[in-house]
Amino acid sequence: MDGFSYNNGLPPLSFTCSKRTRKKFNFKFRVISNHPPPIDLDSLEFVKWNKKTEIKDLAEINIGVMPLEDSIWAQGKCGFKGLQYMALQITSVMSNVGVNTQIIDDGHNGFIFKSKEDWYRVLSSLMSDVKLRTEIGQKGKKTVEHKYSVKANKQKYISLFK
Numbered sequence: 001m002d003g004f005s006y007n008n009g010l011p012p013l014s015f016t017c018s019k020r021t022r023k024k025f026n027f028k029f030r031v032i033s034n035h036p037p038p039i040d041l042d043s044l045e046f047v048k049w050n051k052k053t054e055i056k057d058l059a060e061i062n063i064g065v066m067p068l069e070d071s072i073w074a075q076g077k078c079g080f081k082g083l084q085y086m087a088l089q090i091t092s093v094m095s096n097v098g099v100n101t102q103i104i105d106d107g108h109n110g111f112i113f114k115s116k117e118d119w120y121r122v123l124s125s126l127m128s129d130v131k132l133r134t135e136i137g138q139k140g141k142k143t144v145e146h147k148y149s150v151k152a153n154k155q156k157y158i159s160l161f162k
Helices: 010-016 019-024 054-059 072-076 080-087 116-128 130-148 154-159
Strands: 029-033 044-048 063-066 091-095 111-113
Touching: 029 054, 063 080, 063 116, 080 091, 080 130, 091 116, 091 130, 111 116, 116 130
Parallel strands: 029 044, 063 091, 091 111
Antiparallel strands: none
């Protein structure tokens, strides 16, 4: 696979997007990556990652997921993908791993999950409730603006040069 590998976070997510979910919701599960994921899912829509179209491709989704297995590698992985979702006002649903728990205030500006049932419960709720998705997305964007943007960190940057 050219040195690229998926973490083991996708299998629980594919369980969530299985028959149980497909019976209740009509949705596409978009994966943006260098390689198609090794999961069998009828609703899968693979989009090859492209630097030039990344933001446009992300902007077409309603819920952003960041599934990570709890491993040493995942614990060191930055929550950048979640922050991208949040900056675009896309509700972010992230694994309870590493820095994700510092970025997300569960149920306020996004969601943290620990189990397959959490995945199903949260995603079902978000797919059913556009108003909830919108409110959480707006709060996520505010979090990025107030804590993670260049403007929010301006003084920290300037102090490095003093």
